[in-house]
Amino acid sequence: MKRVAKCGRGLLSEDVTNACLILIWKYIDVVSSEGNLHVAEHWCSFVLEEAMFQLSSENKTIFIRYIACASDKSNVCAAYELFDNMADEYRKCPSALYLIYKAALNNRDFSQGHFYLDSLCQVGATGRTYLLPCAAEALRSGQTLLAAGCLQHVIDNLNDGFLEAKYIASLFIxxxxxxSAQLGKTGKVKEDDELLAQVIRVFEAAHRNEQNTVFSTVELEWISRRSYNIAVQARSCDYRLVVQLLDLSMHFTDLQRKTMTCEKQSGLWQHYLHCDSIKIFSIITEARKEVEPFLKQQHYENAQKIAQHCRTYIRSRPQIENTREQHSEWLKEYRRILSIDLECAIFFNQWDNVPSIIGESKSIMDDELCSIFLDCVLRCAASVTYIIKAVEKIIFVLRTTASPYLEAAAARAVLPRYIHTFFQLSLDAQEYYLAESAIDQALDLACDLCGTVLRYPSDEIQWMATVAFNRAVDLYILSESDDCRRWAEKAIKLADLGEKDCAMLGDLLRERLQKLS
Incomplete structure (x- = not known):
């Protein structure tokens, strides 16, 4: 190197400079391949600093080669310094930006790496050809989010056409x-929301490019399932993002369905149901928390639309064989949807819809769903008349259900409590014909249970018989003797169907009835 420097102090011609550079670059290639990056770097520095060389267009190549040498070793500061000293036109060179980005990552200077990546994205289509190598470098450095950012830039600019169509589906995946791999790792809700928003942008881009991208059936299934799993994983994120991702999952299932025969499509209904189930649960949770009336109404409207869509789909779903676990999961989702639809109908005072919702549960009714229905009805602030009708419908379903998920013994065990509620509500509302129908139902049930191990509870019989007889006394005072006798006789008959202590009450009521006669 010193000998070359002594060859002349004057300015070399362009031809001589190029001839020298050819030899120098060959030497640099040799020493670089042997791992002598320090020597290669010194030769690059010599060419840049030696005044006798006329550097014009070759200047850019020299700088880039020098940066490459520096970025492949620990001398990153020298690479930064050289890059900063480059002419502005050379600092916009995509290959130079890629190399300085690589140098920053090698130095674990990730904020600087982000800066150079942004600069690379701004130089146009030529710069974007380096984005996939940038993603690879980021992954090698353990910077998953940075790598994902590189891929996002590629996805956002697929129209450039620099990526072959056959690789695009793999890029989205x-x-x-x-x-999604980073969700939940940050420990911060805001950052998780930002990550989820990026996932959505990726899948939205995939959906937009569906006509230009050939997705296989397997790839469509993977995307639909993966987007659903991410939504489940991210349920603590902003519910609007979760719902948006689930909508995308269903869109990809639609695309998947188009590639399948009718026979194979029947298994997709469960995916739709799972997506709608999470959507409706997320929305109804927000509805219950919301205090602003307009927003609360919007939430309930959205929840009701999903619930009614699900009910329609479930009723027309294909009859396919499922495992016991799948069927159990389906029943759980169906019951949840019915309970939410009932809540929405009550919120909007759509009491004409309440009986049909309760009636639809007849074939899948269990003790838990029945309790949820009753609780939902009793907690509302509606007219007592509407509440009574709803409770009456629940009792009817309980008495007539053939649901295999509610044993007859279990139904009979809970019915007295429901009849008690129905009877008391009817009396409070002065709906005496309904109250009398409650006594009739209690009589029928007590007759059915008479002589069995599961008897009608004595305390319920004593309470209802006493209250009914008191009503008979009220009718006597009003000089309505026929109604008085009818109520009194039903009260006595009910007491007679109980155990020994109830029979004593029956005798007492007979004595009092005789005094009223």
Whole structure:
């Protein structure tokens, strides 16, 4: 190197400079391949600093080669310094930006790496050809989010056409995996929301490019399932983002369905149901928390639309064989949807719809769903008349259900409590014909249970018989003797159907009835 420097102090011609550079670059290639990056770097520095060389267009190549040498070793500060000293036109060179980005990552200077990546994205289509190598470098450095950001830039600019169509589907899948892998790791809700928003942008881009991208059936199934799983994983994020991602999952299932025969499509209904179930649960949770009336109403409207869509789909779903676990999961989702639809109908005072919702549960009724229905009805602030009718419908379903998920013994065990509620509500509302029908139902049930191990509870019989007889006394005072006798006789008959202590009450009521006669 010193000998070359002594060859002349004057300015070399352009031809001589090029001839020298050819030899120098060959030497740099040799020493670089042997791992002598320090020597290669010194030769690059010599060419840049030696005044006798006329550097014009070659200048850019020299700088880039020098940066490459510096970025492949620990001398990153020298790479930064050289890059800063480059002419502005050379600092916009995509290959130079890629190399300085690589140098920053090697130095674990990730904020600087982000800066150079942004600069690379701004130089146009030529710069974007380096984005996939940038993603690879980021992954090598353990910077998953940075790698995902590179892929996002590629996805946002697919119209450039620099990526072959056959690789695009894999690109979407890789980007979705990279983003979702970080969910929950930050420990910060805001950052998780940002990650989920990026996942959505990736899948939205995939859906937009569906006509230009050939997705296989397997890839469509993977994206639909993966987007659903991410939504489940991210349920603590902003519910609007979760709902948006589930909508995308259903869109990809639609695309998947188009590639399948009718026979194979029957298994997709469960995916739709799972997506709608999470959507409706997320929305109804927000509805219950919301205090602003307009927003609360919007939430309930959205929840009701999903619930009614699900009910329609479930009623027309294909009859396919499922495992016991799948069927159990389906029943759980169906019951949840019915309970939410009932809540929405009550919120909007759509009492004409309440009986049909309760009636639809007849074939899948269990003790828990029945309790949820009753609780939902009793907690509302509606007219007592509407509440009574709803409770009456619940009792009817309980008495007539053939649901295999509610044993007859279990139904009979809970019915007295429901009849008690129905009877008391009817009396409070002065709906005496309904109250009398409650006594009739209690009599029928007590007759059915008479002589069995599961008897009608004595305390319920004593309470209802006493209250009914008191009503008979009220009718006597009003000189309505026929109604008085009818109520009194039903009260006595009910007491007679109980155990020994109830029979004593029956005798007492007979004595009092005789005094009224």
């Amino acid at each position: 890789a980007a979705g995996c990279l983003f």
